[in-house]
Amino acid sequence: MIDRDILISRVIDGEATAEDWSALHALAREDADIWSELASAQQDHAELTSAVRLLTACADDSEAPILEHAQAGFSARVRAVASWGGWVAAAVLALSFGLGSLSDAPPTDANKAGFPIDLSKAKEQVLPQLSAEEALGTYVINGVREGRVVAMDPDLHVMTAVPLEAAGQFEVVYVRRILEKARVDLYRISQTEGGQFIRLPVEEMPKPKRAF
Amino acid sequence: MPIEPGELMTARAAIRRDPEAIRAIWREHRQWIAAILLAHKPRGVDLEDLLQDVALTMVRKIDEIRDPAALRGWLRMIALNTALATGREKTRRTRLDREFRLRLTSEPEDVSADATEQAERLLDLARELPDGYREPLILRCVRGMSYRQIAQAMDLPETTVETRISRGRRMLREKLARSGRILEGAS
Numbered sequence: 105m106i107d108r109d110i111l112i113s114r115v116i117d118g119e120a121t122a123e124d125w126s127a128l129h130a131l132a133r134e135d136a137d138i139w140s141e142l143a144s145a146q147q148d149h150a151e152l153t154s155a156v157r158l159l160t161a162c163a164d165d166s167e168a169p170i171l172e173h174a175q176a177g178f179s180a181r182v183r184a185v186a187s188w189g190g191w192v193a194a195a196v197l198a199l200s201f202g203l204g205s206l207s208d209a210p211p212t213d214a215n216k217a218g219f220p221i222d223l224s225k226a227k228e229q230v231l232p233q234l235s236a237e238e239a240l241g242t243y244v245i246n247g248v249r250e251g252r253v254v255a256m257d258p259d260l261h262v263m264t265a266v267p268l269e270a271a272g273q274f275e276v277v278y279v280r281r282i283l284e285k286a287r288v289d290l291y292r293i294s295q296t297e298g299g300q301f302i303r304l305p306v307e308e309m310p311k312p313k314r315a316f
Numbered sequence: 317m318p319i320e321p322g323e324l325m326t327a328r329a330a331i332r333r334d335p336e337a338i339r340a341i342w343r344e345h346r347q348w349i350a351a352i353l354l355a356h357k358p359r360g361v362d363l364e365d366l367l368q369d370v371a372l373t374m375v376r377k378i379d380e381i382r383d384p385a386a387l388r389g390w391l392r393m394i395a396l397n398t399a400l401a402t403g404r405e406k407t408r409r410t411r412l413d414r415e416f417r418l419r420l421t422s423e424p425e426d427v428s429a430d431a432t433e434q435a436e437r438l439l440d441l442a443r444e445l446p447d448g449y450r451e452p453l454i455l456r457c458v459r460g461m462s463y464r465q466i467a468q469a470m471d472l473p474e475t476t477v478e479t480r481i482s483r484g485r486r487m488l489r490e491k492l493a494r495s496g497r498i499l500e501g502a503s
Contacts, residue, residue: 113482155435
């Protein structure tokens with residue numbers, strides 16, 4: 105005699121043989137409630153399956169963090185990190201957002217990237233009582249309020265992971281993405297024959313490549 | 317328990333640290349590894365973080381596997397250890413994550429959150445089942461996971477897996493009956 109629970113389970117899993125079905129019908133002749141029990145079990149399985157698939161859907165985007173560049177030396181690492189934002193990196197090199205003043209000097213790192221502050225003076229400008237994390241949180245909240253920050257990607261994108269001596273520990277380099285928007289005049293930086301930097305209006309935004 | 321020849325070849329290549337084979341192994345197994353984490357992790361711990369931890373450990377240690385046929389069991393142990401170690405920590409989420417987590421998706425937040433909450437409530441009930449019953453029951457919900465594959469991962473006979481799944485289903489049914497059908501009316 106096959107166990108009642110196993111019979112029901114086999115039907116749910118599509119594993120029931122002809123013998124199993126005969127046994128199920130024989131049971132049902134004595135106790136018709138088994139059909140209702142089967143229906144409930146089928147419903148539970150369907151709901152649990154939906155729940156598991158919903159909650160594990162993130163696995164579809166998960167990739168093994170193969171670090172092919174780990175042994176390739178520093179220059180390769182720099183290339184790997186630089187490649188994360190293809191079009192962004194290109195834009196930083198070739199474009200100015202029109203913030204900061206135009207001078208004979210090449211654009212600074214700060215105004216090239218459109219940063220609201222000059223990072224070289226950051227030490228004087230940050231609020232000393234906040235941790236870096238709190239300051240970032242404040243930036244995001246205020247940025248959302250002011251319309252500058254659109255969203256912050258909750259995922260940190262690991263670029264390199266170097267195993268440390270302590271078992272299971274890694275030193276990781278990661279990218280944190282904050283999506284922002286701004287209205288800007290877009291210029292292309294060019295250099296005259298005399299060596300003077302000038303900016304020329306950009307008519308059309310270069311087609312962005314996928315950043316990640 | 318025998319393993320498919322193709323899977324065995326990929327496992328051998330991965331143990332030799334072939335990057336493509338390691339990637340293939342991860343893609344092949346990541347769904348059920350996520351299900352194991354789901355079965356054992358405390359509620360509120362981010363599954364993606366744990367999954368990333370398992371992936372990192374796999375990449376780092378895959379060349380330590382002695383028997384390629386034992387790959388599934390080895391991956392399960394990593395997932396299990398990761399989930400249990402996390403259970404001993406208070407939380408893995410940073411304050412920043414909790415307070416400032418914003419979404420890039422344009423999907424309506426309330427609909428998604430509602431479905432996720434209902435799924436979590438059902439999983440909470442499943443997590444109350446004894447260890448030996450909970451895991452095979454949840455693994456059976458992963459697309460393509462047969463009794464045989466679950467048996468390979470858990471290093472159990474297929475008949476034991478079948479019995480545990482059927483008993484687990486009965487236990488869950490009884491819990492649902494006691495708590496009322498929590499997904500009643502859900503789309």
